[in-house]
Amino acid sequence: MLxxxxxxxxxxxxxxxxxxxxxAKEAPSALTAEAVNGATLSEAGQPSKDEGGKADEAKxxxxxxxxxxxxxxxxxxxxxxDRARFSPGAIDGRRGDSYRTALKTYAAAQGLPESDxxxxxxLARLDAGGPTIVxxxxxxxxxxxxxxxxxxxxxEDQADLDALGYASAREMLAERFHMRPxxxxxxxxxxxxxxxxxxxxxxxxxxxxxxxPKDLPRAxxxxxxxxxxESRVLKAFDGEGKLVAAYPASIGSEDKPAPxxxxxxxxxxxxPVYTYDPKYKFxxxxxxxxxxxxxxxxxxxxxxxxxxxxPSYGIHGTPEPEKVGKTESHGCIRLTNWDVRDLAxxxxxxxxxxFEEK
Numbered sequence: 001m002l003x004x005x006x007x008x009x010x011x012x013x014x015x016x017x018x019x020x021x022x023x024a025k026e027a028p029s030a031l032t033a034e035a036v037n038g039a040t041l042s043e044a045g046q047p048s049k050d051e052g053g054k055a056d057e058a059k060x061x062x063x064x065x066x067x068x069x070x071x072x073x074x075x076x077x078x079x080x081x082d083r084a085r086f087s088p089g090a091i092d093g094r095r096g097d098s099y100r101t102a103l104k105t106y107a108a109a110q111g112l113p114e115s116d117x118x119x120x121x122x123l124a125r126l127d128a129g130g131p132t133i134v135x136x137x138x139x140x141x142x143x144x145x146x147x148x149x150x151x152x153x154x155x156e157d158q159a160d161l162d163a164l165g166y167a168s169a170r171e172m173l174a175e176r177f178h179m180r181p182x183x184x185x186x187x188x189x190x191x192x193x194x195x196x197x198x199x200x201x202x203x204x205x206x207x208x209x210x211x212x213p214k215d216l217p218r219a220x221x222x223x224x225x226x227x228x229x230e231s232r233v234l235k236a237f238d239g240e241g242k243l244v245a246a247y248p249a250s251i252g253s254e255d256k257p258a259p260x261x262x263x264x265x266x267x268x269x270x271x272p273v274y275t276y277d278p279k280y281k282f283x284x285x286x287x288x289x290x291x292x293x294x295x296x297x298x299x300x301x302x303x304x305x306x307x308x309x310x311p312s313y314g315i316h317g318t319p320e321p322e323k324v325g326k327t328e329s330h331g332c333i334r335l336t337n338w339d340v341r342d343l344a345x346x347x348x349x350x351x352x353x354x355f356e357e358k
Contacts, residue, residue, distance in 0.1 A: 031070055031093065031186050033133040033201040039073040041120060070094050070183060075133070077118050079203045080126040081106060082178055085245035087339050090321045091203050092180035098248035098325045101233055105246045133187065134204040136177075140196045143169050151298050151319075155276060156287050164296030164319070169194045175297060176209075177202040178338050180322055208338040210303070212270045213345050220244045222347040225265070225315075227251060227333055227355045229258060232325045234315070234333060236343060245346070247339040248325035250318075256280075258333065258355060264309045265351045268344050271295035272305040272316075280312070297337055304340040308353060315353075316340060 070093025078088040078099060086106040089098035100116035108114050110125050148165045152158050166172040170193045174181040179202065184193070187201040222244065224237040229251050236245040252258030274293040276285065297303055302317020317337035318324060324336050335343065 030072060031075070031183075032072075033131075033135075033187060035072040036075045036079075036133045036187075037131045039076045041073070041118065041123065068094070070186065073118070074099065075183070075203075077103070077123070077126070079132040079205060080123070080128070082203070082205050083128060084126055085342065087178075087245075087247045087336070087342075089248045089324055089336060089339075090174075090180040091178050092183050092322070096326075097232075101231055101248065101325075102246065105233065105235070105243075109243045109246075130204060132204050133201050135199050136202045138169070138173075138193070138196050138198045138200065142173070143194045143196050145169075147172075148296075148298065155282070155285050155293065155300065156291065158293045158300070159276075159291045161294060163294050164298040166297055172297075173200070173202070175321065175337060176207045178205055178208065178336070179203050208341060210271070216268065216344070217346045217348050220346060222343065223351050225343075225347065225351060225353045227258065227353065229355065229357055234335065234343075236346065245342065247335050247343065250324050250326070250334040252332075259308075259310045259313055260355050260357065262355070263313070263353045265306055265347055265349055265353060266309050267307040267349065268347070269305045269307070270341075270344070271303060272299065272301055274300045277312075301332075302334075302340060303337045304344045306340065306344055306347065315343065 072093070074095055075091065075093040078091045078093070081088045081099075081102045082091065084106060086102045086109070087098075088102040103118060103122070104114050104116050106126070107119075107122055110122070112119070112121055112125070115122070146163075146165060147169070148161065148163070148167050151161070151164065151167065158164065166175070170181055170184065173193060174184045177184075184200075184202070191200055192198055193200065220238045220242075222236040223239045224241075226235040226237070227249065228235065232249055232251055234247045234249045235243055236247075238244050273295055275290060276282070276287065276293070277290050278285075278288055293299055297317075298319040299317075300319065301314070302319060304317050306315040308314050313332055315333040315335065317340045318334045321336040321338075324334060324339075
């Protein structure tokens with residue numbers, strides 16, 4: 001997420017490189033709440049059965065284009081997957097790896113043929129009713145902040161801040177509704193995201209809050225977690241072995257790989273303080289003494305830390321949800337802030353965590 005002001009030229013360049021329009025005004029004109037809610041497979045240009053090999057080639061070209069630019073049907077399917085707790089990561093309307101993995105995982109869980117594209121049968125299972133893009137009216141509390149003017153890039157400098165909060169109402173709203181900020185912009189052209197009373201279009205999901213659950217866990221109770229290193233996905237199972245949720249994950253790095261074998265959940269901390277120990281030897285950190293970074297969504301471990309029985313390892317959130325499943329972590333298992341909160345609200349202390357190599 002963009003966490004501090006940048007020159008307009010840099011914003012434009014970053015947007016173009018990411019496959020997004022340089023401004024909301026230049027976003028695809030078809031990307032509206034009405035288009036998303038009314039999107040169907042036939043409107044998405046699905047090939048007919050008699051197209052043969054030409055259909056495969058056409059599909060490859062469409063999929064390649066869709067990885068770069070958002071489309072209404074993909075936004076709709078991503079929202080439905082999120083509702084089903086088979087997370088596509090940050091909802092962005094693009095057919096990237098996390099989206100494809102979520103589709104395949106959900107299809108397998110439903111006993112459907114494994115596919116990384118939506119089918120009529122899969123959509124019928126997903127569609128729980130109600131629009132996928134809904135209206136939300138900004139409140140005074142939404143726009144009041146407090147927001148952090150600038151978050152330093154260096155970890156040591158972040159220790160000087162009183163809190164690692166959101167940089168803007170835009171960033172806060174995108175994360176609350178599990179969306180990439182650019183998609184929020186595209187759905188709300190010319191609407192001020194920092195003015196109370198503004199009615200905006202957002203993903204129709206249960207919004208993420210900062211409230212701390214009083215009673216953990218909530219049903220369905222997660223008793224086993226499977227971390228699939230190769231596919232970069234974390235799967236959650238109930239006591240009967242049923243897959244109840246799946247989330248894209250960044251898992252370890254070459255410098256500090258994720259553990260192997262089995263571990264257990266030993267504790268859960270909401271709004272954690274992050275403590276850096278020089279023995280971690282993170283690249284770019286030169287501190288010789290331990291230091292702490294205050295809580296907040298832009299804290300290095302995000303809004304939740306799920307402690308594991310392997311010393312210094314955990315499952316946690318991130319200040320950069322759009323990178324989950326695409327980049328490495330410092331050895332731990334990194335989820336989006338909303339996904340790790342969802343897991344934390346269901347997982348049992350003592351739950352088994354299995355690290356699967358392939």
